[in-house]
Amino acid sequence: MEELIEKAKNNDKRAFSELILAIEKELYLIAKTKLKNDDDIGDAIQETIYKSYKNLRKLRDNSLFKTWIIKILINECNNIYKKKRKYAISYEDKEMENYIANNNESGNIEFEFLIRNLNSEEKLLLTLYYCSKYTIKEISKITKIKENTIKGKLVRARNKIRNQLEEGEK
């Protein structure tokens, strides 16, 4: 990845494209924690791509590429969310529920099902921790939330999920 980043810094569009495509699923999952609508998710990722390409040379430490781009994405998601606070009920939600009901095989579908009733911040933290496999320290740098606060929120989010599942079992 380091080599690709260096090429991308030298305006190699193909190298930059490869970097983005390597992490596009992560970007999608993270944007999904903040935005419900696929149109908006696509817009947020698009804007992230443009901004990160434009500013890539400012990234001093190539090893921080992923955290850097995720921060840009989270900002873009927040911008879109602020512009469009109210959402019509998305038929995609209904589609997802039907899809989950009929296709509960994939581990990831289960993950999305588990976190669906959490708030946006909890979803983001769990996604960064369990899907992107970041450490608490890295998550703190991305989200600017203190490490102890993140730990507490993760515990509370897991408890919420546990309670939800136990309610379901009853």
Place this chain on the structure above:
Amino acid sequence: MKDIDKLLQRNNIDDVNIPNSVENKIHYALNRLGNKSSKINYLKRIITAFVSTIVALVGSVTVYAAFGGTIEGKPIFEWLGSNFDTEYENYKIEVQDQTAVYGETSIDLLSKMYNDGMVILEFDVKIGEEDMKKFDIWENQTINGIYMTFNGASNNWIATIDNKEYGIKTRSAQSYKKIADNEYIVYHMYFLTDKELKNKTDFNINILYAYINPIVRNDGENEDFQAVETVYFDCRGQMDIPFSKNELAENTYTYVPQCESMKYKQMTKTVETVTITPMQIIIKVSSKIENVSNASIGSTTHEDYIGLMRYDAYDQNGNKIGMKNYQTLNKITYANGKSEEWDIGDIGTYKSFKNATMELMEYFIIEKKDDCSSIKIVAQEEIIENPTGENWKQRFKDIGDLNIELKANEVE
């Protein structure tokens, strides 16, 4: 009590499926890197114009397999039918001595053609041994083809003409013919208008560099897919290809047909010209949509909303004929008289506006059949989800067709 931590850890990011709408936006952005006008805020669904999107998704199933991958007996471009192949053989310009070599891999330009906007290139691509290794074909895989992208445009949505890049979103196509595991005939097509050609009679298509991906099939499966592995091929200075609009001009004629417009809600579609070439029929259609607002574009519940429109083409006997259409103009004129031209498929709805007018231009490229005396273009009964209205589906009712009589030897 469940171990929630273990449950959450079971997820596998590789199983994530990104919706096509999001994937398209990602690829669109990657195709437009560094382009000043590429800072599009919102990619909205295209209104009225069907875009024949060929999205080459790296590492995943592409629509390539469905789009004219030529195998023995099949046409070069399936939607243009076998007449196209016959006429291509008759009218193509054979090229000698235009070869690009990079390492052990070579690309020979065998033939070319310009035909009223359609540029065809026929390449013979021989992959060298070291590059074949880079394809990393597994034991349980067969390589059936290659897909080439030129000049960094991952979907070939950019054409380099006279050393300048032009966005030609969706207006390209490619097919291949396998000669051997390491050799392929590749046909590449661009559809260009004077927006790119600037009314020039003569121009060059520049191939500066290419990325070559293998098209493979896993044993036991029914579909090919484009693999992630890629070979880079630098051919700067070796592949500047001259074209002239005069090449097939005397065998091509254009006329203005007598044809009623197609009307739907605030939209009117009008056939501007019909061009008959030896290879295909090209129908130019303009659309005007009045009383447009950011709400009518962005919201499926708005009474003036017009959803994605797709078409079929039929001959006079009701037989379906091959067709693709490309949009080349996407212009909005606001109530204050100010106009903006947007990239195909995009209208920014981040600002509020109403009483605007949209103008679109489309080209319908239609298979040429000997016994076809008229063409009917019909809007498909498109189903659009309308999540908050009473009816979940919207159909194009009473939209009318475009009925075009084909005439012989009438010059505009």
